[in-house]
Amino acid sequence: MTTSIDAVATSDSIKATYRRYLSSLLAVRDPKIDAALRHAIDNTDMLDKGPYLEATPPYAPGKSLQDLIAEGVVAQGFADLAGKALPLDRPLYVHQEQSIRKVAAGRNVVVATGTGSGKTESFLIPILDSLVREREQGALDPGVRALLLYPMNALANDQMKRLRSLLANYPDITFGRYTGETETDPRKAREAFAELNIDEPMLPNEILSRQEMRGRPRRTCC
Incomplete structure (x- = not known):
């Protein structure tokens, strides 16, 4: 071909x-x-x-999320996250599939691949899968479940855009960015968001201020 x-x-x-x-x-x-x-x-x-x-040669393709859902590796409810940002029928790379399988089996993983190889999906999909499973079991109570650490604010900001697109229609999972730029006061945090994210909607499940994160951490925080 x-x-x-x-x-x-x-x-x-x-x-x-x-x-x-x-x-x-x-x-x-x-x-x-x-x-x-x-x-x-x-x-x-x-x-x-x-x-x-x-x-450059392409990364080896593996199974799709749809296949992993059918196998039971990923929760059935994960299909609720499907969308343009996360198509279920698109083949994963082999290293992504292996990472998801190993985490599902209770293993720790280290993913070391090149730029543009989808390292984020290798750990983010297992995190979201775990949260979806908690929701299915009725155990998704308030509390921090995952911390995503980045060496630069620019990388954290880029991750926030991805989380907004992934979780826009899944309000049960909350998320937020905690960096030196994060405002303490909720009102100032909302004002800062509106000023720096022009024409972008403010999601009900995005926690914007330090005060809210410290006082009532909800389901997940990045």
Whole structure:
């Protein structure tokens, strides 16, 4: 089977994604300054060059989440998390499948693969599966279940976007970001969220402030 790639279109997509990332990372409170910054980011030719192409072999495909649900490796209720951000019929990479199976069997895992290999799914899917199983058993009581540690705020911010897309329609699992940027006061935290996440809805299951996380930790916190 022969596949092809539109190098120009792919390059444009990567550039646009990078610019959106910078816009979210560098958002400012003043509307005029924010608009000027976004215009500068969108129109400068100093951020990228290329495209440059490098062929790399694909990671070996494994079974899909749908298959793992059918086998009982992943909870039946995990299907409620299905969506664009987490399609159940897409094949996992073999190392993702192995990680999910080992965690389900009670094993500890270390995943060491290249950039873009889906390391996050290797540990995030088992975490979500565990929470779904607790919910099915009626045991999803308040309390922190998992901590995801990142060396930089930018990586934590990127993870938050993923969690928002995954958990937007699953309010039983709560999550939050606890970094040096996290406001203590709930009102200030909501204001900061609105200013830095323009046109993005505020989810009821995202905990925004330190005070809320400390005072009443709910089901999970990242």
